[in-house]
Amino acid sequence: MTIVQEREGGVVATFFAALGRSVQLMMLALLGLPWVLLRRDSRQTFSRQLYTIGIGTLPVATVVAMFTGMILTLQLGIAFKQFSQEIMVAYTLSFAMLREMGPFMTGIILASCVGSAMAAQLGTMKINEEIAALEMMSIDPVRFLVAPRMWAILIMAPLLSFYTCIVAFLGGATVGFTQLDVPFLQFVAEIVTVAEVKDLYVGLLKAALFGAFICTISCSVGFATTHGAAGVGASTRRAVIYSFLAILAGGYFVTRFFYVF
Amino acid sequence: MSKAHGYYKDILTGVFLVAIVALLIFFTIVISGVEMLRGRNTTICTVNFPDVGALKEQDPVYVRGLKVGSVQSLRLLPGVVQVRLTLDQNVVLREDYSITIGKTSMLGGTCVQISEGNSATSLTMGQELKGIAPPDMMADLGALVSELREAVDPEEVRATINNIRLASADIAALTERIRKGEGMVGKLLSEDNSGYEDLASGLDNFRAITDDLRNGKGLLGKLISEEDTTYADLKSAIANLNVVTSGLADGEGLLGKLLREEDQSYEDLKAALANIRQVTEKLNDPASGFGRLLSQDSTLVADLEAAASNIRGLTAKLERGEGTLGKLVNEDTVAVEIEAAIKDVRQIIDNMRDTAPITTFTSIFFGGM
Numbered sequence: 001m002t003i004v005q006e007r008e009g010g011v012v013a014t015f016f017a018a019l020g021r022s023v024q025l026m027m028l029a030l031l032g033l034p035w036v037l038l039r040r041d042s043r044q045t046f047s048r049q050l051y052t053i054g055i056g057t058l059p060v061a062t063v064v065a066m067f068t069g070m071i072l073t074l075q076l077g078i079a080f081k082q083f084s085q086e087i088m089v090a091y092t093l094s095f096a097m098l099r100e101m102g103p104f105m106t107g108i109i110l111a112s113c114v115g116s117a118m119a120a121q122l123g124t125m126k127i128n129e130e131i132a133a134l135e136m137m138s139i140d141p142v143r144f145l146v147a148p149r150m151w152a153i154l155i156m157a158p159l160l161s162f163y164t165c166i167v168a169f170l171g172g173a174t175v176g177f178t179q180l181d182v183p184f185l186q187f188v189a190e191i192v193t194v195a196e197v198k199d200l201y202v203g204l205l206k207a208a209l210f211g212a213f214i215c216t217i218s219c220s221v222g223f224a225t226t227h228g229a230a231g232v233g234a235s236t237r238r239a240v241i242y243s244f245l246a247i248l249a250g251g252y253f254v255t256r257f258f259y260v261f
Numbered sequence: 262m263s264k265a266h267g268y269y270k271d272i273l274t275g276v277f278l279v280a281i282v283a284l285l286i287f288f289t290i291v292i293s294g295v296e297m298l299r300g301r302n303t304t305i306c307t308v309n310f311p312d313v314g315a316l317k318e319q320d321p322v323y324v325r326g327l328k329v330g331s332v333q334s335l336r337l338l339p340g341v342v343q344v345r346l347t348l349d350q351n352v353v354l355r356e357d358y359s360i361t362i363g364k365t366s367m368l369g370g371t372c373v374q375i376s377e378g379n380s381a382t383s384l385t386m387g388q389e390l391k392g393i394a395p396p397d398m399m400a401d402l403g404a405l406v407s408e409l410r411e412a413v414d415p416e417e418v419r420a421t422i423n424n425i426r427l428a429s430a431d432i433a434a435l436t437e438r439i440r441k442g443e444g445m446v447g448k449l450l451s452e453d454n455s456g457y458e459d460l461a462s463g464l465d466n467f468r469a470i471t472d473d474l475r476n477g478k479g480l481l482g483k484l485i486s487e488e489d490t491t492y493a494d495l496k497s498a499i500a501n502l503n504v505v506t507s508g509l510a511d512g513e514g515l516l517g518k519l520l521r522e523e524d525q526s527y528e529d530l531k532a533a534l535a536n537i538r539q540v541t542e543k544l545n546d547p548a549s550g551f552g553r554l555l556s557q558d559s560t561l562v563a564d565l566e567a568a569a570s571n572i573r574g575l576t577a578k579l580e581r582g583e584g585t586l587g588k589l590v591n592e593d594t595v596a597v598e599i600e601a602a603i604k605d606v607r608q609i610i611d612n613m614r615d616t617a618p619i620t621t622f623t624s625i626f627f628g629g630m
Contacts, residue, residue, distance in 0.1 A: 044267075051270045054277050159281040166284065195292040196319060204285075 018220065025142060025223075026216040032140075032147030042148055049152035054160065057113045061164050064105055069168030072096060073175040086180040090190035093172045098199040100206075102165040104251055106157055107210035111243035115218035118149060119239030122222025123232040131223065146219045150212065157211030158204035165203070202258045206251060213246040293319075304348045305333065308373075309341040310392035314362050315371050322346050322373040323363075332373060344392065346373060354390070356380040362395040371395075 036042045076089045122145060125131050134141045169191050176182040218239040225235040310316075313335060322330040330348035337343075355378035363374045373392075384390075438444055442451030449457055474482040483491035509517045519527055543549045578584055582591035589595055 047271050047274065048267075050278070051274045055270070055273055058277070155278075159278065159285070162285050162288075163281055166288075192288075192291055195288075197289060197293045200289065200292065 018224070022216050022220040025146060025220050026150070026212060028140075028142045029146040029150035029215070029219075032143040033151055035143045036147045036151055042144065045144075046148035046152055049149050050156060052117070053110065053114050053153050053156040057109050057160065058163075060113060061106065061109050061160055062167055064109060065102075065164040065167035066171040068101060068105060069093065069097070069171030070175045072101070072168070073172035074179060077176065077180040081180065086176070086182050087186070087190055089172070089176060089180065090182070090187045091194045093169065094191040094194045095199065097165045097168050098195055098203045100203070100251065100255070102161045102168065103203050103207040103210060104247065106161040106164050106207050107214065107247040107251075108244065110153065110157060110160070110211060111214050111218075111240055111247065114153065115214040115239050115243045116236045118215065118218035119222040119225075120232055120236045122219055123225030123235040126223055126225045127228055127232060141223075146215070149219065150215045153211035153215045154208050157207045157214075161204060161207030162200075198258075202254070206254045209250055209254060210247050213250055214243045217242045217246060303330070304351075306330075306346040306348055306352075306390065308344045308346060308360050308390045308392045309338070310344055310360075310362065310394060311341060312394035313342045313344060313392075314395035314397075315369075316344065316362050316373065316395075317371070320371050320373065321365070322348065322375065324350075324352055324375045324377065329375075344373070353377060354384045356382045356384065358384070358390070360390055360392040362392065 036046050072093055073089050076092050077086055080086050080088045080092075122131070125145075131141045131145075134144060169188065173182075173184050173187040173191075176187040177184040221235045221239040221242065225231045227234075316332060316335065318332050318334060320332045321328045322332065327350075329350045329352055330346055333345040333347045335342060335344050352375060354375070357378035357380045359376045359378070361374050361376075363372055364370060365372045439447040439450055442448055448455070449460065473479060474485050477483050477485070480491065484495070508514060512518055518525075519530065579587045579590050582588055585595075589599070
């Protein structure tokens with residue numbers, strides 16, 4: 001597949017062309033799993049990406065999740081306290097985090113930390129014609145560069161989402177204990193009681209889908225980078241914005257698919 | 262990036278992956294209700310409900326308020342909804358069992374509630390059970406409202422509302438009085454503590470009285486106390502009174518005779534009283550002798566007073582030693598002299614008595630000569 005593309009036609013045509021290339025890129029990256037596992041250099045890239053996506057974003061994810069759980073618990077607790085139903089905060093937090101907030105926050109963190117880095121890295125390689133060099137050497141840049149990132153983010157995004165939920169629960173239980181006088185273990189027990197397997201795994205699936213969106217968009221935008229360093233910056237910005245939009249729209253449709261139909 | 266540093270990163274990534282995956286598996290096991298870790302023996306119980314309300318999988322099953330399992334699955338069958346329950350504990354159902362679908366809280370949530378029953382015959386395991394459909398609160402409420410609408414006269418409702426309004430006004434007036442500190446309750450609730458202090462003082466007094474009673478002080482306390490002496494005394498007095506009243510009833514004694522149905526004593530007393538009355542009438546009659554004496558016109562009192570005055574004068578003279586009697590009373594010399602004179606006279610008389618025969622003989626002798 002030739003990554004380097006020149007703009008042809010109007011805005012609509014360009015949009016659909018970019019969409020088509022992105023879908024194609026994603027499919028090729030997914031199909032490149034055997035190549036990732038079999039080639040040593042791809043495995044090294046895959047390992048590095050696992051570390052970057054998983055461990056690299058862990059501090060940010062921890063802080064964001066902790067405070068999200070605390071804020072949600074505090075705000076909901078103030079409302080529920082009027083009805084002496086502070087324990088209902090645990091129910092609400094469980095639903096909110098497992099179904100939507102966990103995957104959403106993970107997607108936002110990954111888009112900000114990982115997606116921007118992918119777009120910038122691939123954009124710089126594009127500007128420096130390293131991608132063209134790979135193609136000249138008959139090395140598929142999608143298999144070599146995108147596939148390890150895609151599989152790494154597909155594995156790490158759901159785990160990060162689950163980790164985010166757990167940290168948010170702990171933060172919420174801490175606030176529930178200190179601010180709402182709900183015993184810590186009772187808060188956790190209520191979360192576990194109300195949590196459902198479907199909510200958990202739909203959330204994990206959603207996180208994986210967000211990861212795939214982020215990787216596809218970031219790599220696609222990075223490959224389409226032009227106009228030097230300024231183009232790299234623009235690509236990074238576009239990658240983050242498009243990822244956010246994809247996360248919001250994708251989250252809605254996934255929820256609608258699993259909970260409405 | 263050095264080789265060692267890359268190796269360290271790989272280890273860190275691997276640990277993170279394994280830890281999160283393990284946590285995910287554990288969380289899945291916990292929330293799915295599978296007791297793999299504890300290895301509990303579970304039994305499956307099938308219940309057919311005509312309607313399950315909002316019951317869903319994983320909803321809890323309670324027996325006498327204790328969670329004993331959860332809903333495993335729900336299946337729509339012709340005429341019924343088949344609910345399979347996973348029970349963690351041994352629940353023995355009897356013939357008069359009941360299985361209902363209830364609410365876990367006011368804000369929602371459903372559960373299955375099992376009542377085991379009390380009859381002697383227990384059911385066999387594996388038997389299909391029948392559940393009771395949950396009450397449709399909204400439908401029941403609608404029916405109740407329509408029944409009320411049919412049953413209640415609008416005029417009565419208006420009158421009732423008017424009464425409620427009046428009662429509300431009265432309550433407002435009462436609370437206003439209380440707020441102002443008027444009346445007993447108002448004084449108790451007002452910032453002025455005098456009413457409260459009075460009440461407290463009254464309660465203190467009452468407490469003191471009750472303490473005295475408890476300590477056996479006073480007649481009532483003694484009667485209440487465990488010591489039975491007063492009670493025994495009272496019982497004895499009552500017994501005596503009983504004896505007295507029995508005697509009276511039997512006609513014993515004067516009072517008994519008076520109270521008897523036989524009227525002889527009464528008649529005697531009546532006659533005596535009549536006699537007394539006659540005597541007193543005669544005494545009061547100025548025409549009679551005593552009457553004259555007792556009448557205001559009588560000089561008897563004045564005469565008596567004069568006599569008394571005279572006697573008082575005589576006695577005074579005697580006291581002062583005036584006159585012969587006074588001297589006799591007050592002076593010993595006169596008495597001694599009189600006593601000596603009397604002795605002399607007595608001696609003369611004795612001499613005369615002793616000489617009387619001789620004298621008589623002499624007289625006779627010499628008279629004869």
